[in-house]
Amino acid sequence: MKSRPGNLALHNESLFNAVLSTLDIVMFECEEDSAEFRLQGLPPEWWRQWVGPANGTVLDLGQCSPFLRDYLVGAHPIWGGQLGAPEKSGPWTEPDRQGGTMTLEATALSIGSKKVLLIERLGSGFEEMGAIVQRARERMLAEERTAKSYRKTETRLISELEASERTKDDALALLQHLGLAALVLDERGHITFASDRGLEILGMTAEAVIGQEWEQALPLHKQDRAPIRELIDTASDPRKTCVVCIEGPRPRWVEIEVRGDPRHPDRHIVILHDRTELHTLRRALNEQASFHDLVGKSPAMLRTYQLVRDVAQVDSTVLIEGETGTGKELIARAIHSCSGRKHKPFIAANCAGLTDSILTSQLFGHKRGAFTGAVNDQQGLFEAAEGGTLFLDEIGDIPQQVQTALLRVLQEKEITRLGEAKPRKIDVRIVAATHHNLSEDVVRGSFRADLLYRIRIARVQLSPLRERREDIPLLAQSLLGQICTATGKTIERLNPDTLRLLMSHAWPGNVRELKSAIEFAVISCKTKEVLPIDLPPEIISAPVVPSSSVWIPLPNRDEKSRFLAALSDAKGNRTEAARRLGVSRATFYRRLVELDIDPR
Amino acid sequence: MMQKKVCMLGGFAVGKTSLVRRFVSNVFSDHYHTTIGVTVEKKSVTVDDRDVMLVLWDLYGEDEFQRVRDSYLRGSSGYILVMDGTRRATLDTALALQQTALRTVGAVPFISIINKADVRSEWEIDERAIEQLRERGWTVLFGSAKHGQGVEELFVTLATQIVHAAPIPRDCL
Numbered sequence: 001m002k003s004r005p006g007n008l009a010l011h012n013e014s015l016f017n018a019v020l021s022t023l024d025i026v027m028f029e030c031e032e033d034s035a036e037f038r039l040q041g042l043p044p045e046w047w048r049q050w051v052g053p054a055n056g057t058v059l060d061l062g063q064c065s066p067f068l069r070d071y072l073v074g075a076h077p078i079w080g081g082q083l084g085a086p087e088k089s090g091p092w093t094e095p096d097r098q099g100g101t102m103t104l105e106a107t108a109l110s111i112g113s114k115k116v117l118l119i120e121r122l123g124s125g126f127e128e129m130g131a132i133v134q135r136a137r138e139r140m141l142a143e144e145r146t147a148k149s150y151r152k153t154e155t156r157l158i159s160e161l162e163a164s165e166r167t168k169d170d171a172l173a174l175l176q177h178l179g180l181a182a183l184v185l186d187e188r189g190h191i192t193f194a195s196d197r198g199l200e201i202l203g204m205t206a207e208a209v210i211g212q213e214w215e216q217a218l219p220l221h222k223q224d225r226a227p228i229r230e231l232i233d234t235a236s237d238p239r240k241t242c243v244v245c246i247e248g249p250r251p252r253w254v255e256i257e258v259r260g261d262p263r264h265p266d267r268h269i270v271i272l273h274d275r276t277e278l279h280t281l282r283r284a285l286n287e288q289a290s291f292h293d294l295v296g297k298s299p300a301m302l303r304t305y306q307l308v309r310d311v312a313q314v315d316s317t318v319l320i321e322g323e324t325g326t327g328k329e330l331i332a333r334a335i336h337s338c339s340g341r342k343h344k345p346f347i348a349a350n351c352a353g354l355t356d357s358i359l360t361s362q363l364f365g366h367k368r369g370a371f372t373g374a375v376n377d378q379q380g381l382f383e384a385a386e387g388g389t390l391f392l393d394e395i396g397d398i399p400q401q402v403q404t405a406l407l408r409v410l411q412e413k414e415i416t417r418l419g420e421a422k423p424r425k426i427d428v429r430i431v432a433a434t435h436h437n438l439s440e441d442v443v444r445g446s447f448r449a450d451l452l453y454r455i456r457i458a459r460v461q462l463s464p465l466r467e468r469r470e471d472i473p474l475l476a477q478s479l480l481g482q483i484c485t486a487t488g489k490t491i492e493r494l495n496p497d498t499l500r501l502l503m504s505h506a507w508p509g510n511v512r513e514l515k516s517a518i519e520f521a522v523i524s525c526k527t528k529e530v531l532p533i534d535l536p537p538e539i540i541s542a543p544v545v546p547s548s549s550v551w552i553p554l555p556n557r558d559e560k561s562r563f564l565a566a567l568s569d570a571k572g573n574r575t576e577a578a579r580r581l582g583v584s585r586a587t588f589y590r591r592l593v594e595l596d597i598d599p600r
Numbered sequence: 601m602m603q604k605k606v607c608m609l610g611g612f613a614v615g616k617t618s619l620v621r622r623f624v625s626n627v628f629s630d631h632y633h634t635t636i637g638v639t640v641e642k643k644s645v646t647v648d649d650r651d652v653m654l655v656l657w658d659l660y661g662e663d664e665f666q667r668v669r670d671s672y673l674r675g676s677s678g679y680i681l682v683m684d685g686t687r688r689a690t691l692d693t694a695l696a697l698q699q700t701a702l703r704t705v706g707a708v709p710f711i712s713i714i715n716k717a718d719v720r721s722e723w724e725i726d727e728r729a730i731e732q733l734r735e736r737g738w739t740v741l742f743g744s745a746k747h748g749q750g751v752e753e754l755f756v757t758l759a760t761q762i763v764h765a766a767p768i769p770r771d772c773l
Contacts, residue, residue, distance in 0.1 A: 065640070066605070066640055066642075066655045067640050067657075070605075070674065070675050074674060089671075090637050090638070090669055090671070090672070091637030092638040092639070092640060093635075093637065093638065094640045095641075101639075103636075103637070105637075126636070129636065130634065130636045133634055133636060133665055133666070134632075134633070134634045136665060137634050137661075137663070137665075138632065140663070141613055148724075
């Protein structure tokens with residue numbers, strides 16, 4: 001193909017062709033009259049490869065590339081006389097005549113009034129640009145795949161988390177439904193979970209507990225922490241438990257069980273069993289038979305226990321009346337222990353047999369030099385009992401002068417040490433006791449009436465032992481246990497005959513005498529059982545006192561057998577049989593009917 | 601023979617070139633090769649016993665690197681919107697390109713195809729989204745350039761619509 005130099009052709013045709021060859025482009029000029037695009041200069045080799053050898057110097061739009069045709073029929077402002085940069089078609093790729101493909105780009109430009117079309121074959125620059133775009137897109141696709149994989153993983157994890165949360169919620173719901181009180185401790189002993197019931201028992205909120213170390217968070221007595229610590233250390237043995245007191249406005253007794261967390265060996269599950277009700281019931285049951293150091297479950301003693309609880313709630317002066325040996329000091333101690341003064345001193349003073357001056361000095365204290373032998377300032381028992389309770393035993397025996405001083409103390413709540421002029425304020429509760437009938441003493445003039453009224457605001461009257469014989473077996477067994485512990489002897493029980501003798505004795509010395517008799521018997525006893533022969537002689541030989549009508553079952557024997565044996569021994573004499581059993585005739589007859597025994 | 605310009609539109613790597621190559625040459629390559637500019641291919645189909653030469657303008661995929669030139673779309677008798685079922689974002693690109701095409705060439709026939717039906721289990725475009733496209737009046741086909749599924753149907757259906765095309769009011773789209 002030989003082109004015809006047009007108007008735009010350089011005068012130096014060889015130079016013009018060299019420029020076209022160097023730029024590797026084909027150049028057309030649009031003829032004004034025919035609007036045909038005519039080839040200018042020599043086209044490069046690829047042009048013939050693309051359009052075919054038969055193609056002439058005029059661009060045939062009917063035969064040429066669809067892309068180029070579209071481009072040429074499109075509007076190009078620069079050919080319309082508008083100023084601006086050359087307009088590029090953008091790259092396009094089409095098959096060539098030899099079965100391959102070729103990527104080209106057309107440019108419309110205007111030179112003077114001439115419309116010029118350049119067609120460029122895109123080469124290495126285009127391929128480099130393509131490679132960059134290829135890499136960028138591959139990277140984007142890879143990142144999309146990664147992000148998608150993350151999203152999938154996230155979705156799976158969220159799903160698993162939700163399932164786990166659901167399982168946890170179900171387990172929690174079950175836990176709450178069952179009312180199980182539980183805490184979970186991590187490996188450092190910090191509480192990581194507390195069930196609602198657990199918080200209720202502890203009387204605490206989740207905020208106050210979660211994340212806290214258990215020893216600091218739980219309101220426990222100091223001595224209760226050690227057994228829990230031991231349980232945690234030996235959590236592999238779930239049978240071990242301990243009962244502790246959870247402190248607070250309403251203390252709770254809680255049985256603690258510690259188990260290893262099956263998922264994490266270093267973590268622990270603490271299960272709390274509220275035993276408060278059980279504890280209360282057990283204490284009430286125990287108090288049926290004993291109260292502080294008092295023993296007995298007779299109606300008289302039960303009334304006494306209740307009275308002690310009642311008077312302990314007020315701060316009034318109390319007068320305890322009872323025969324010697326009935327346990328007046330024990331009652332005074334019980335009142336103190338049940339009162340709000342229990343953490344303050346309890347001072348006991350026996351007022352019997354002391355002179356005015358000694359008793360006054362003892363009670364109120366003295367100043368150095370107040371009397372011969374007063375070498376130092378000395379506080380009295382009132383001051384020693386400050387904030388607590390002063391027990392004045394045998395108050396009926398105190399001299400008149402001391403009675404007057406005592407009255408002043410009770411009225412003014414202040415004492416004056418011997419040798420001093422300035423009184424001292426005191427806060428002491430007075431519990432007094434006497435075996436006297438103070439009313440009679442008042443009549444006789446040996447006790448001041450106004451003092452009696454001051455000290456007898458509350459009264460506790462103790463029954464003599466002979467009036468509560470049903471307490472004797474319990475007392476005797478309790479005393480036997482105490483004495484055996486003190487002496488180191490092992491005596492298990494009292495023989496029924498021994499007990500019968502004890503119950504039939506008059507006990508003028510009351511519990512003190514009973515204790516003395518048991519001590520004597522323990523010393524004498526050579527077997528595991530206290531026999532009648534072990535008792536003091538005055539008890540063995542004492543006349544039998546008629547028993548009360550209260551039936552006291554004797555331990556270790558079948559009751560029906562004992563009744564039958566007693567009847568047999570008494571040769572059918574029911575009065576004698578009742579005596580032998582230590583019960584009244586009325587009780588004997590009632591029991592015969594209840595035990596379905598025909599006395600004939 | 602009647603010649604009809606058809607543009608292949610869609611996001612990058614949705615399978616436009618693969619669909620054209622499957623249709624024109626019945627070949628497929630797993631290797632991704634990005635298109636720069638336009639690749640023009642031709643293939644004739646028969647519609648109502650008439651041969652129609654489809655001039656397929658396989659445009660580069662639209663993304664932040666390359667925006668589709670309006671000039672490429674001019675003169676199109678119809679277009680195909682291609683989406684990748686495994687990439688939800690390609691649906692949004694298709695929606696945007698459809699608006700561009702509508703502005704540039706008017707209400708000419710078009711068909712959408714969700715490619716990569718061979719990995720349906722991995723699709724992010726769900727039934728609800730497809731239903732919404734159909735509610736917009738789109739013809740939505742499923743296909744796989746890899747397996748050839750739906751490819752012939754895609755081009756023949758569009759060719760038929762182009763041949764039979766009566767102008768569609770813009771506000772129906």
